[in-house]
Amino acid sequence: QQQVKQSPQSLIVQxxxxxxxxxxxxxxxxxxxxxxxxxxxKGPALLIAIRPDVSEKKEGRFTISFNKSxxxxxxxxxxxxxGDSATYFCAASIGSARQLTFGSGTQLTVLP
Amino acid sequence: GAVVSQHPSRVIxxxxxSVKIECRSLDFQATxxxxxxQFPKQSLMLMATSNEGSKATYEQGVEKDKFLINHASLTxxxxxxxxxxxxxxxxxxxSAGTVLNTEAFFGQGTxxxxx
Numbered sequence: 001q002q003q004v005k006q007s008p009q010s011l012i013v014q015x016x017x018x019x020x021x022x023x024x025x026x027x028x029x030x031x032x033x034x035x036x037x038x039x040x041x042k043g044p045a046l047l048i049a050i051r052p053d054v055s056e057k058k059e060g061r062f063t064i065s066f067n068k069s070x071x072x073x074x075x076x077x078x079x080x081x082x083g084d085s086a087t088y089f090c091a092a093s094i095g096s097a098r099q100l101t102f103g104s105g106t107q108l109t110v111l112p
Numbered sequence: 113g114a115v116v117s118q119h120p121s122r123v124i125x126x127x128x129x130s131v132k133i134e135c136r137s138l139d140f141q142a143t144x145x146x147x148x149x150q151f152p153k154q155s156l157m158l159m160a161t162s163n164e165g166s167k168a169t170y171e172q173g174v175e176k177d178k179f180l181i182n183h184a185s186l187t188x189x190x191x192x193x194x195x196x197x198x199x200x201x202x203x204x205x206x207s208a209g210t211v212l213n214t215e216a217f218f219g220q221g222t223x224x225x226x227x
Binding site for chain 1: 116118144146153154155156157158161203205207209215216217218219220221223
């Protein structure tokens with residue numbers, strides 16, 4: 001499978017801080033970049049997604065920054081809360097296939 | 113968002129037996145469904161893609177005779193793990209999509225334990 005590289009593997013942030021997770025991809029045919037949140041024992045839930053024709057998308061406390069030339073995108077969680085503690089996955093897909101290539105995941109812990 | 117229901121959420125079976133996992137799209141017609149496998153603290157790995165009414169497409173390294181996928185209707189896909197072994201123990205997750213929406217909607221996952 002084509003790779004999507006995600007970092008860091010784990011992240012600890014204080015309540016109210018900013019959590020930043022980064023992903024890089026290789027295949028320039030990717031044109032849909034979602035972020036998923038997964039709690040233990042549950043399926044992933046879509047947080048926010050972006051297409052390469054925009055450089056940033058914000059929904060509430062979650063922002064995706066996208067750098068097409070660098071083939072990188074990142075998730076920023078503002079005002080991080082303990083309830084945000086979960087595993088976050090970036091992903092990418094081509095066209096409307098919805099066949100996702102996932103990053104390796106980031107375990108986020110937000111300390112109270 | 114659309115709802116995808118996966119059943120059962122947990123199953124324990126004995127080695128050598130088969131177990132079936134169902135994935136249903138409750139409020140939309142899923143033209144395509146995907147099955148993923150996730151080991152503890154690891155990412156989701158795509159196992160196969162199924163389109164309604166046709167044979168599933170399996171990813172390299174996934175045994176199609178062991179992991180039988182059926183997508184007989186636009187709202188139901190099933191994954192049957194045949195002759196299960198302890199190494200098949202994992203978290204299996206389905207997702208479903210429609211022709212109108214790029215987003216993939218995920219089920220809640222099935223924890224399979226083979227003893």
